[in-house]
Amino acid sequence: MANVRSIHRGLLGSVFVASVCFCLALAPTFAQQSASRDPAEPQQSRPHPKLLPHPTGSIARQSVNEKSMRALIDQLVSCGTRLSLPSWTDPKRGIGCGRDYIVACFNEIAKDSGGRLQVVVDKFDSTSERTSGKPLHLESVYAILPGSDPKLAKNLFIVSGHFDSRPSDVMNAEVDAPGADDDASGVSVSVESARLLSKASASGKGEYRATLLFAAISGEEQGLLGGYHLLEWARQQGYTVGGMLDNDIVGDDPSPGAPHRVRLFSGNGEIDDCDSPGRELARAIEEIDGRQNIRMIFRVDRYGRGGDHYPFYKAGLPAVRFTEPLEDYNHQHQTPRTENGVEYGDFAKYLNAAFLGNVARDNAEALRQLAMAPAAPANARLTGAVTPDAAAGAEGLGGLGGRALL
Numbered sequence: 209m210a211n212v213r214s215i216h217r218g219l220l221g222s223v224f225v226a227s228v229c230f231c232l233a234l235a236p237t238f239a240q241q242s243a244s245r246d247p248a249e250p251q252q253s254r255p256h257p258k259l260l261p262h263p264t265g266s267i268a269r270q271s272v273n274e275k276s277m278r279a280l281i282d283q284l285v286s287c288g289t290r291l292s293l294p295s296w297t298d299p300k301r302g303i304g305c306g307r308d309y310i311v312a313c314f315n316e317i318a319k320d321s322g323g324r325l326q327v328v329v330d331k332f333d334s335t336s337e338r339t340s341g342k343p344l345h346l347e348s349v350y351a352i353l354p355g356s357d358p359k360l361a362k363n364l365f366i367v368s369g370h371f372d373s374r375p376s377d378v379m380n381a382e383v384d385a386p387g388a389d390d391d392a393s394g395v396s397v398s399v400e401s402a403r404l405l406s407k408a409s410a411s412g413k414g415e416y417r418a419t420l421l422f423a424a425i426s427g428e429e430q431g432l433l434g435g436y437h438l439l440e441w442a443r444q445q446g447y448t449v450g451g452m453l454d455n456d457i458v459g460d461d462p463s464p465g466a467p468h469r470v471r472l473f474s475g476n477g478e479i480d481d482c483d484s485p486g487r488e489l490a491r492a493i494e495e496i497d498g499r500q501n502i503r504m505i506f507r508v509d510r511y512g513r514g515g516d517h518y519p520f521y522k523a524g525l526p527a528v529r530f531t532e533p534l535e536d537y538n539h540q541h542q543t544p545r546t547e548n549g550v551e552y553g554d555f556a557k558y559l560n561a562a563f564l565g566n567v568a569r570d571n572a573e574a575l576r577q578l579a580m581a582p583a584a585p586a587n588a589r590l591t592g593a594v595t596p597d598a599a600a601g602a603e604g605l606g607g608l609g610g611r612a613l614l
């Protein structure tokens with residue numbers, strides 16, 4: 209046995225030594241091989257896109273009015289609850305109170321827009337499990353800045369937040385639901401974007417070819433009812449949705465080192481080997497605002513959660529969701545209370561003004577550049593089979609050098 213063991217050791221020893229020698233001996237050869245280039249597709253039919261220059265200028269961070277954003281959030285919180293279920297006619301408590309503050313804000317902004325910004329209260333009925341199966345009266349508020357280019361005026365870019373709120377029990381209209389972060393914060397981003405962009409438009413600094421819609425949506429907590437309705441409204445008005453930027457829970461950033469980057473959610477889409485229009489919109493926003501400001505999340509939303517971008521995403525449209533970096537679930541969807549020394553409730557005191565201001569700037573600058581851009585090509589297709597190159601085809605893509613498909 210002793211001899212056998214020593215033979216094994218000897219064999220293993222020699223194999224080990226041999227393998228070391230083998231690697232050392234051949235290392236330079238491997239390095240040379242890995243440096244060789246992979247075979248490339250033929251270059252001769254490669255398209256040569258005529259790229260337009262990016263829009264010049266940008267919205268300065270200092271021009272974001274954090275105070276007016278906070279004032280609107282405080283006004284919305286002062287309505288007690290903004291659950292979509294109770295009356296729309298009480299001016300002091302309930303969702304009608306919230307609507308009134310938003311309309312007043314948009315009207316004030318419209319005064320400085322040179323008459324361009326149009327304020328619309330969109331009234332509709334909708335039904336879901338969370339309306340007890342009965343039609344519920346709802347109202348959303350839109351401020352619309354019409355595009356200047358007749359060819360692009362029916363191309364619509366939307367920024368939204370939802371102004372309804374909820375306590376722990378989504379059917380309880382009696383208790384308070386301050387909803388500062390979810391989602392007065394998102395409404396304040398939408399309204400601030402309207403202020404920044406319509407002011408630039410009135411002063412001649414911003415000439416937006418496409419139409420911009422600044423939305424404050426209701427019925428989100430009852431099942432995205434306002435989001436579904438806005439999609440239908442845009443269709444009825446003959447708009448093509450060029451992009452939908454939903455802002456939901458964008459005001460809090462409690463972790464050390466704040467302000468952090470905002471998360472930008474975009475879904476995969478349902479076509480193999482092809483990113484969704486929402487993912488491409490997210491990439492465009494990241495490119496416009498910079499990776500130092502935008503943290504791309506490759507999901508349509510957080511696990512088990514949804515938002516008003518979802519109906520647009522499911523319709524195959526470019527829609528994304530902005531949400532704060534790390535949520536504190538004691539401060540959302542909670543009836544205000546203290547339990548075991550822990551305070552629950554979505555109060556304005558938890559918000560971070562610098563972070564919220566950054567989100568407003570990120571949205572407004574993305575919208576500014578998107579609304580100046582040419583329209584996306586319609587019916588874009590890419591194919592290739594048993595040929596060395598892929599072929600692109602689309603309406604209006606001639607300038608990109610693609611060849612039309614049969």
Ligand SMILES: [Zn+2]
Binds near residue numbers: 391428456457
């Ligand atoms: Zn929300």
